[in-house]
Every structure is written in C-alpha cells, then in structure tokens.
Amino acid sequence: MPHRGHESSDGTDGTGEGELDVPMAWLYAEYIADELLRTGDLMPPTSFEFRAGRDALALTVFLSDTDGELSGIRVVSQLDNWLSLTACDHPWPQWVRARMAERAASGPSADLALAQEAWRWLEETELLAPDLDAVPGGGVPAGEDDGPQVWTPAWQLGLPLGHLAIHLF
Template sequence: MLHRGHESTDGTGGGELAVPMAWLYAEYIADELLRTGDLMPPTSFEFRAGRDALALTVFLSDTDGELSGIRVVSQLENWLSLTAYDQPWQEWVGERMAELAGEDAAAGAPSPDLALAAEAWRWLEETELLAPDLDAVPGGGAVFGEDDGPKVWTPAWRLGLPLGHLAIHLF
C-alpha cells in the first residue's frame, strides 16, 4: 500500500499543509542524475523533459512506498529497464497514475505527490519540443551535426525519456 505525501510539515498529520516528499525526492534524484550526465544545460526545456520523465519513472516505480529510504544504485537497473527504447513507458505511466489515483480515492485523501506527478505528466504529454528527427535516415551517407538535419515537433516525453535513460547509463 502506498502512503505518499500525507504527512504534514511537522509530521503530525493534524490537518496542516501536506508536503509532497516522495515526488520532491524523485525529482531530486532525477535532477542529480541529469546534472551528473552533463547532457544539456539545466535551464533548457530538454533538461526539464528529461528530469520530469526520469522523476516520473523513479516516483511510479516505488511500489512499496519506500522512496525516501531507497539506495539509488540499487534501483538503476530497474529504471534502465523501464526507460529502455523498446518499452511501452507511456502506457506504464498511465496505468501507474490510474492505480495511484484509485488508491487516493479509496483512502479519501488526495496525494500532493500524485498531483505534482500528474502535472509533470501533463506537461510531458502536451508540450512539444523541436528536436532532431531520430527516425530520419541521412541521405547520401551524410553525417548530421547537432544543428544539421531534419527536425520535428516531438512530445516532450519522447525527448526526455531517452535523455533520462542515457543519464542513468552515465551515472
């Protein structure tokens, strides 16, 4: 059973502001992995896409509600498998979000962690970034540089997911 973000700021749970600690911790882990990989400037939309995709992976893969007690190194293989190119990551995110929403509804208490995760997921789905067309085949054997080649508008999660995956590899 997941118990996310139902603590108050002082831990008493007495109707005070609930702090989304699980989401904030997942976002911190994702941020650190991306900064360590030094793949793009932290102020870029690409960085945000990678951070949000990776934070969702970290947050949603915590099925035992032990996020704050995990050791990052012990979870890297799991996160790598979830973010791999051939995995249906977006379907997995949708299923896990629905599952957590159902748990919140059953508990009768909305989770601030889930609200922030839903906001990140909404941004990743609705925001499009101009990115190199990774499916384009270069004609005539030309090698494309960073600024060369065709570009397409891509949902942010399609760009962020491989960036997050690569950041895990580089860690």
C-alpha cells in the same frame, strides 16, 4: 495539539486535519532525477530538454516505488530497474498511465498532483528535435542543428535522456 514529526505511509506530513500535505515522495524523486541528469552533464540545466529528462526520470522513480519507501531507497540498488523501465523497448507511456491510475484510485495526494502535472507537461509540450526517421544523405548538411527537425512530445526526448543519464551514473 497535533503530534509533530509523524510521517504517513505516503511520505507526507500527515499530522492531522488542516495540516499541509508535503509532497516528499515526489520532491525526492525529482531530486534523484535532477542529480542523475546533472551528473551526466548531457544538457544545460536551464534547457527544456533537461526539464523533459528530469520529469520523465522523476516519474519513473516516483511510480516505480510500489512500497512507499522512496525516501529509504539506495539509488544504486534501483538503477537496473530504472534502466529497464526507460529502455526504448519498454512501453513507458502506457506504464505511466497505468501506474498513475493505480495511484489515483488510492485517493488524491500532493505527490500525485505534482506527478500528474509533470506527466501533463510531458504529453502536451512539444520540442523541436532532430528527425531520426529522416532519410540519411537527403542533401541536407550533417551538422547537429542543420538536419531535418520535427516537433516531438517532450517525453519522447526526456525518456532517452533520462535513460542515458542512468547509464552514465
């Protein structure tokens, strides 16, 4: 009979063959991201922009955990690290790809599968956003929804949203 209550080092219930691999590290990272975004009250939780922010922030939280101790972290102690990882001058997509490759080299896991799915959605989904590169004063009304817009990969909207949510926490 398998021993219940034992957790493997990757945060999943590794009780034996045929047991369910519960993605606890990913679910905890997603919970942290969701709470940070809800606290910031930047977007409606039902919007695609909120999902982009949550997924980008969850990836940052999940992939920054290098010691497999995500469930034992104190969120406040990690805020500066997450801020630097989500800053506009940080090569975040390259960092995500490199960290995902490192995790994949360790073998498959339910956590990694959900992280990969979130990354795929962030890369492949485009959201309509204000064109920040548009020439100011180009004869277009200055209202929030009236200016020029451009289709943008979801991570490019989600990352600054996550960064701002960390600042507001």
